[in-house]
Amino acid sequence: MNTILVTGCSSGFGLETARYLLDRNWTVIATMRAPREGVLPRSDRLRILPLDIADADSIARAVDAAGPIDVLVNNAGVGLLNALEGVSMSMAREVFETNTLGTIAMTKAVLPQFRERRSGVVVNVTSSVTLRPPPLLSVYTASKAAVNAFTESLALELEQFGVRVRLVIPGRAPDTSFGDNARARMGMNIPEGHAELAAQVFARFQQSTEQVTRAQDVAEAVWRAATDPSCPMRLPAGADAVAEAEAAKRA
Numbered sequence: 001m002n003t004i005l006v007t008g009c010s011s012g013f014g015l016e017t018a019r020y021l022l023d024r025n026w027t028v029i030a031t032m033r034a035p036r037e038g039v040l041p042r043s044d045r046l047r048i049l050p051l052d053i054a055d056a057d058s059i060a061r062a063v064d065a066a067g068p069i070d071v072l073v074n075n076a077g078v079g080l081l082n083a084l085e086g087v088s089m090s091m092a093r094e095v096f097e098t099n100t101l102g103t104i105a106m107t108k109a110v111l112p113q114f115r116e117r118r119s120g121v122v123v124n125v126t127s128s129v130t131l132r133p134p135p136l137l138s139v140y141t142a143s144k145a146a147v148n149a150f151t152e153s154l155a156l157e158l159e160q161f162g163v164r165v166r167l168v169i170p171g172r173a174p175d176t177s178f179g180d181n182a183r184a185r186m187g188m189n190i191p192e193g194h195a196e197l198a199a200q201v202f203a204r205f206q207q208s209t210e211q212v213t214r215a216q217d218v219a220e221a222v223w224r225a226a227t228d229p230s231c232p233m234r235l236p237a238g239a240d241a242v243a244e245a246e247a248a249k250r251a
Contacts, residue, residue, distance in 0.1 A: 002026050002071065003026065003027040003029065003069045004027070004069065005066050005069045005071070005072050005110075006018050006021075006073040007031050007051060007053055007102075008031070008032070009030035009032050009040070010032040010033070013125060013173070013219070014075040015030075015039060015215070016215035017075065017215075017222050018030040018040055020220070021219075021223070022040070022046060025045070027046075027047075028043075031049045031050070031051035031076075032048065033050065033076075034050070047066075049062050049065055050062070051076075053076050053098060054101070054102050059106060063106075063109045068113060068117075069113070069120075070119070072120075072122050072123070074103040074106055074122070074124045075125040075222075076098065077125070078095055078099065080095045080139050080140045081136050082136060083190060083194040084139065085193075085194065086189050086194070087139055092139045095139050095143050096143050096146075099147065100143045100147055103150070107124075111163070114158070114163045118162040120163045121165070121166070121225065122163070122164070122165045123168055124166070124167055124168070125218065126145075126151075126167060127144045127171075128172070128213075128238075128245070130148050130169065131236075131241075132244055132248065147167075148167060148169075151165055151166070151233075152167075155233060164225075166231065167225075167233060167234045167235065168218060168221040168225055169236045169237060169245070170213045170218045171211070171212065171236070171241035172240055173212065173214065175212075175215065211239040211240040212238060213237060213239070213240060214238065217238040217239075217241075218237045220237070
């Protein structure tokens with residue numbers, strides 16, 4: 001029986017991924033900054049652990065409590081939506097601490113067991129904004145693009161140990177709370193001169209489109225990354241992410 005540890009399981013992609021893997025008879029270690037009972041179905045194959053990926057001690061405790069795992073899914077992250085002039089350096093550091101350094105720290109924490117067993121999979125969830133960066137997301141995009149580069153380099157480093165590293169790249173997911181959280185972090189402090197652009201961006205976010213990403217799209221891509229050694233390095237998840245990936249190839 002395979003064991004998977006998924007970060008950021010309180011909602012959205014992480015929650016659906018944990019649910020999806022439970023349905024496929026995996027043992028799931030679902031981590032959250034503030035664990036909540038009832039968000040996942042009861043199962044003797046489920047454990048819920050507290051984890052703040054921006055806290056080294058929290059990572060050490062969670063990895064120790066989890067014990068041996070077969071797959072790590074770095075899904076936890078925070079959003080940030082604002083023109084750069086409106087982003088404080090403390091907020092930029094917070095985004096990188098979670099999205100980039102948190103992913104690196106979690107991966108580093110599990111690598112010794114993977115290397116010793118000469119097996120294991122790391123799946124890093126980033127974003128399709130790294131394929132075609134939009135305005136007002138410069139800091140967030142940079143934090144995720146760094147994870148893309150980190151993942152592709154690390155994959156070459158760990159190949160000698162039989163450890164696979166893959167990227168899942170979701171698109172826009174209006175059914176999750178991620179976008180709302182990103183807008184909340186901006187504090188509505190659009191800097192002078194950027195109001196018109198911000199209004200245009202918000203209007204586009206509100207427009208309905210058939211090409212969006214569902215949480216299940218991400219769960220299915222994580223499943224493929226975890227179970228299919230022949231899958232490509234980058235797995236776009238969601239109709240919009242697939243379209244962006246194809247457009248990027250043609251550019």
